Amino acid sequence: MLKHANFNRIILAVFLIVLSLVIGMVGFTTIEGYDPGDAFYMTVITVSSVGFGALHPLSEVGRTFVSYFILFNLVVVAYLVSILSTFIFDGELRKLFKMYRVDQEIKRFSGHVILCGFGRNGRKAHHDLVQNGARVVVIEQDEQLVKNLNEGRAGEDEGENPRNGRIITIIGDATNDSVLQQAGVARASALITALPKDADNVFVALSARALNPHLNIIARASYKTSESKLISAGANSVVMPDEIGGSHMANLVVRPEVIRFLDLISGLSADKLRLEELSYGQMRHDRQRQSIRELDIRSRTGATIIGLRQHDGTLLVSPSADYVPATGDVLLVLGSEAQIESFEVQYRQL
The missing domain is CATH 3.30.70.1450 (Regulator of K+ conductance, C-terminal domain)
Known part of the structure; x- marks a missing residue:
């Protein structure tokens, strides 16, 4: 399912066209007594403004109806032109096609990892997962953020190598069940929720657990009080980056060689x-x-x-x-x- 504002505009434009045809046919049938075929013909030539004459002279009420009908269609045509201009000159058609392609690609995924939030923690998690050969689907609300990151990879190979491929992204709200379903949560093996707000992470964990009881859920927390709530919501593990960072710095003072050894294992050192x-x-x-x-x-x-x-x-x-x-x-x-x-x-x- 494609979730995009411009896609909804296309649906609205199609609805307006159909509505215009229905109004015209009903009006010509009711007011002028045309049969359905003649009413459709009159509606089409009126909407398209090709200049053909009426099948027979219109009544006063009919002329009034046609006048307002033409004004209505001028608005519809102007709206259609604006949408077409957007799709042609702003690349929206290409963007919709890309979204459709990603959507179809995700439907073939199984055993993948869903990453909610692409901030500092999310980007680091994505990097390490991809380096270990995992398939990752990112859910992020900030479209510009993902666009900038993908443009940074523009010179890289977008083939099958997961280390060089593009970031597979769904632009949307991870707290929305339909977005999680679009990411293939029912077929995923794990989900990492690294959203800035603990309340959002609780909601994502709760929703994901309901959609996939066997999912391994890793949640980020900013406050210690949120840990028990995340576990109760269905998270298997809770990570507190600020607490880990503070402990890491303290241990660099009291047991530096142990930390350097752990850095080797975690890949924070060149000789990992x-x-x-x-x-x-x-x-x-x-x-x-x-x-x-x-x-x-x-x-x-x-x-x-x-x-x-x-x-x-x-x-x-x-x-x-x-x-x-x-x-x-x-x-x-x-x-x-x-x-x-x-x-x-x-x-x-x-």
Whole structure:
């Protein structure tokens, strides 16, 4: 569904044309006694002002009706011309076609991520998601903001490479159910709501949870008091950027090397490390039912298992070499980009 003011203007113009035809046919049929075919002919030549004569002389009431009918159609024609001018000279037709193309593209998405809000936090989330190969649909009200960002990518390849492609955007209000549905919320795997107002994030979380009970919802909060409300509304996790930023700065004073190491993992440093997870179900079948010692990840890839989340939620830090991962377990592996890529090839199902 295309949500755009100019699209609504097209609908209004079509409605006015149909209304004009109906008024003309009813008027000529009622006042002058024309049959439907003759009434339609008279309506068309009156609206188009081609100058053909009437089928027979009009009565006084008929002339009055035609006079007001012509004035009405002058207004309709002027409105039509203004719309056509807008579409031809302002590129609105191309914009509508682009919106239709994006709408059809999103309908083919499944397992994608919906990002509500494209401010500083939203842009960072979008960057990291795309860098990790995720399909992202952005919902943003500020059309000019998205336009400026897309123009900044104008020189980049818009092919299938998700790292170079355009920002797939829906211009609209994320608190509106129809906009979430347009973004494919029922088929999405996750939703990040990073709107400026906590109340809006609560509303988005509530709406998204109702539309997709299995959706993983991550919400931004500015105030601590909003955290419980977001969880109650259906958010799986709540992130407070200001609080995280303050803690980060304090830790740079008291434990700087720990923070620098974490920066390596989060990609904030040039020589970044990568922290990857692999669930038991994603593991290659020939690697399943093997102990950590038998998996021998470090000697084969250089990466290191730093933790393991068991199916019951228990986190094992540096798990025992004799531990045998089971269904529901998730391995947490740390390494360089090359080491993690080698790990993915050797241990993850293709």
